[in-house]
Amino acid sequence: MNYDELQQAWQAQPSRVRVSLDADVLLQEVRRNQRHFTSVLFWRDLREVGGSLLMVPVWIWIGVKEALPWAWYLGVPALLWIAGFMMVDRMRQKRRQPKAGDPLRECVEGSLAQVEHQIWLLRNVTWWCLLPVAAAVGTFFAHCAWLARDAGWLVELIMAGITAVAAAILWGVYRLNQNGVRKDLEPRRQELVALLRSLQSN
Amino acid sequence: MSEKEQACLFRTWVGQYLALIGRIARAYTASEEDCEDLVQEVLLQVWRSIPRFEGRASASTWIYRVALHTALAWQRKDRRRRERFLPLLEVPAAEEPGESNTGQTDEIVGLLYAAIRRLPKADAALVLLYLDDLSYRDMAEILGITESHVGVKLNRARKQLAELMKGVAHELR
Numbered sequence: 001m002n003y004d005e006l007q008q009a010w011q012a013q014p015s016r017v018r019v020s021l022d023a024d025v026l027l028q029e030v031r032r033n034q035r036h037f038t039s040v041l042f043w044r045d046l047r048e049v050g051g052s053l054l055m056v057p058v059w060i061w062i063g064v065k066e067a068l069p070w071a072w073y074l075g076v077p078a079l080l081w082i083a084g085f086m087m088v089d090r091m092r093q094k095r096r097q098p099k100a101g102d103p104l105r106e107c108v109e110g111s112l113a114q115v116e117h118q119i120w121l122l123r124n125v126t127w128w129c130l131l132p133v134a135a136a137v138g139t140f141f142a143h144c145a146w147l148a149r150d151a152g153w154l155v156e157l158i159m160a161g162i163t164a165v166a167a168a169i170l171w172g173v174y175r176l177n178q179n180g181v182r183k184d185l186e187p188r189r190q191e192l193v194a195l196l197r198s199l200q201s202n
Numbered sequence: 203m204s205e206k207e208q209a210c211l212f213r214t215w216v217g218q219y220l221a222l223i224g225r226i227a228r229a230y231t232a233s234e235e236d237c238e239d240l241v242q243e244v245l246l247q248v249w250r251s252i253p254r255f256e257g258r259a260s261a262s263t264w265i266y267r268v269a270l271h272t273a274l275a276w277q278r279k280d281r282r283r284r285e286r287f288l289p290l291l292e293v294p295a296a297e298e299p300g301e302s303n304t305g306q307t308d309e310i311v312g313l314l315y316a317a318i319r320r321l322p323k324a325d326a327a328l329v330l331l332y333l334d335d336l337s338y339r340d341m342a343e344i345l346g347i348t349e350s351h352v353g354v355k356l357n358r359a360r361k362q363l364a365e366l367m368k369g370v371a372h373e374l375r
Contacts, residue, residue, distance in 0.1 A: 104274070
């Protein structure tokens, strides 16, 4: 069988897809789907950026209510830095998103750049997220330990325990991010690299 | 573009290009469920992309780009977020090659889909455009590569397709 016959057979195939709703209902559903998609993105942004911002007043309130030492308030710039970093990053990435109507190679390049940026973000989560928090929390605990230096070994032990739990949580968050890179993003990146290579290679 | 114009264009495009979208979706998925889901996702992407359509490319080129990009980016786990919506489409179960009672054409088409699914994704896109009888210029415009590059790649992809067709036919008999 030659290529022309293959083409003829291909073009003679009946359409297998049928719209199960009338055009207006289909349109309504697509709009609803789009609204849902937009709201998912909005809530994701709000959760990630708003979560850090919301923590600021809570942090200050706890500090005032419990009359905590000054080192407690180091958490405020750390939280503001994380929220600001995520907000700027999200806005910059939104502008760089690949557009579905662009030529395929450009779309693939855009998707690859996005995935690589996500990988960069998660690989460097220590620097832009965990380290500021760890520095603020660590300084606070060190300060508390210094203030309580005459209170006896039991208090010192409790302080050490709390510090260890905080360190374990930060380590867990770090591992979670690295697992995300390894299991989801890296395979996707390799897939896109292969796709781009096959579009580019002669 | 007003929402009314967007809606009007969407209705027209669905009427004109649903079969094309269905063919692309079927080529990139293994089950009817996935196919239905991918068609749905393409329709959503078409709806979202309409405000950016400026008419510089033809409507069919635009639809091919949107559909192929969506198909290449589509992952099965994405379906979770779409499961809550009404089923918009029906994709009847595909007959396996060799089971068809409606003649040789169905069998060839079944073999073609099976072979296309085994091609690398970019080659599959090129073969789909070729089978739809698009010009080299259109293919280059859709894929974002040069016409001469299309020629080189298409030659290679067609040979690969022919080899795969033999293999698929042999496996099924």
